[in-house]
Amino acid sequence: MAILILLLIVLLVHLHGGAHHREPRGITATRKACDLSQGNWVPDESYPLYNTSQCPFILKQFDCIRNGRPDKNYVKYRWQPKNCNLPRFNGEDLLRRLRGKSILFVGDSLSLNQWQSLTCMLHTAVPRAKYTSVRTGGLSTFTFPKYDVKVMLSRNAFLVDIASERIGRVLKLDSIGDGKRWKGNDILIFDSWHWWLHIGRKQPWDFIREGNHTYKDMDRLVAYEKGLKTWAKWVEDNVNPEKTRVFFQGVSPDHLNGEKWGETKARFCEGQMVPVSGSKHSHPAEIVLQKVLGSMSKRVNLLNITALSDMRKDGHPSLYGFGGKRSMDCSHWCLPGVPDTWNLLLYSALIQN
Ligand SMILES: *[C@@H]1O[C@H](CO)[C@@H](O)[C@H](O)[C@H]1NC(C)=O
C-alpha cells in the first residue's frame, strides 16, 4: 500500500513537474518555430484596422474606396499565421514604446505604401493627439509631438546612387551617397526591387557602373544583387546594433499576369475580389535578397511579406488608384489593406524585444 502511494506521489510529481516544464518550453518553442509568413487570409468582421475617412492625410492613389472601388470585402481579411497569432495592433502602446525615437523608411513607392499604412494605423489609435506631416524634397516626416515619435520616409528606389555625368545618368552599383540621412535613426526599414526592372522611358539611368567598368546594361537580378551587397556593406560599416534596428521589406509581388494564379484570361488584376488560397512561387528577387541578408554579420530583420502578399490578387487598386480608369495599378496596394499586415509583422518584431 505504502509503495503504491509512493508510486502515486512520484507519478503526480512527475506529471505536475512535466506540465510546469512544458509551458515555458511551449512558449519559447512557438516563438522560435512560429513562422509568421506561413498561414492564410481569413475573413474577419472586425477588419479593417482603420477607415481612411479618419486618415485625412492619405494619398489618393491608395484610397481605393474613395476612388470608387465598388467591392469592399477585400478590407475584411486578416492574416492568420499557421501556428500562432499575430499580436493585435495597439497603436498607443507602440507610440509609448517608441517615445523619443525615429523610424525611417527608405525605399520606393512600396515603402510609401507601408509608411502611409503605419501613419494611418497610429493616427487612428490616437485620433486626438496632434500630428504634423511635412514633405521636403524626397523626405516626408510625420510626427506625434506628444509622444516625441517621428515616422519618416526617404524616397530612394535603388538605395545606391544615380549620378548625372557627361555621358548621361549613371547607376553606380558601389556607391551610397544618401547614407548620411540614414544614420542616427532608431529603426530603419529598407526596400528596393521594382525599379531595377524598369526599361525604356521608365528607366531612370543610361549606364550602370561598377568599379571602373561602365556598362550599357546588365542582367537586372545581377545588378540588384550587387546593389544590395553595397547596401549590406553600408549597414555593416555604419549601423550600431545597440542603437538601431534594421528591417528590410521583402519583395512585394504584383499581379499583372493571371497565368501566375491560374486565370489565363484575367486582364491584369482587374475585378479580382478574393485572395488565392496559396502561394507556390518563390520570387527570384526574394531569393537574391535572402542570400544577401543571410551573408551579413549584422542582424537585419526581413519582413517576409512576399508569399502572404502574393495571395492577395484582390488587394491592388487596379482601376481605382493613381490615374483612375485610364491606368491600371496592380503593384501598389489599397489602404486599408495588405501593407497593414506588413506593419503587424513589424509591430510583432518590435514588441518582442
Ligand atoms: C519567407 O516565407 C516563405 C513562405 O513561408 C518561406 O518559404 C521563406 O523561407 C521565408 N524566408 C525566410 C528568409 O524566412
Ligand SMILES: *[C@@H]1O[C@H](CO)[C@@H](O)[C@H](O)[C@H]1NC(C)=O
Ligand atoms: C468609414 O467611415 C465613414 C464615415 O464615418 C462611413 O460612412 C463608412 O461606412 C466607413 N467605411 C468603412 C469601410 O467602414
Ligand SMILES: *[C@@H]1O[C@H](CO)[C@@H](O)[C@H](O)[C@H]1NC(C)=O
Ligand atoms: C580604377 O582605376 C584606377 C586608375 O586606373 C586604379 O588606380 C583603381 O585601382 C581602379 N579601381 C578599381 C576598383 O579597379
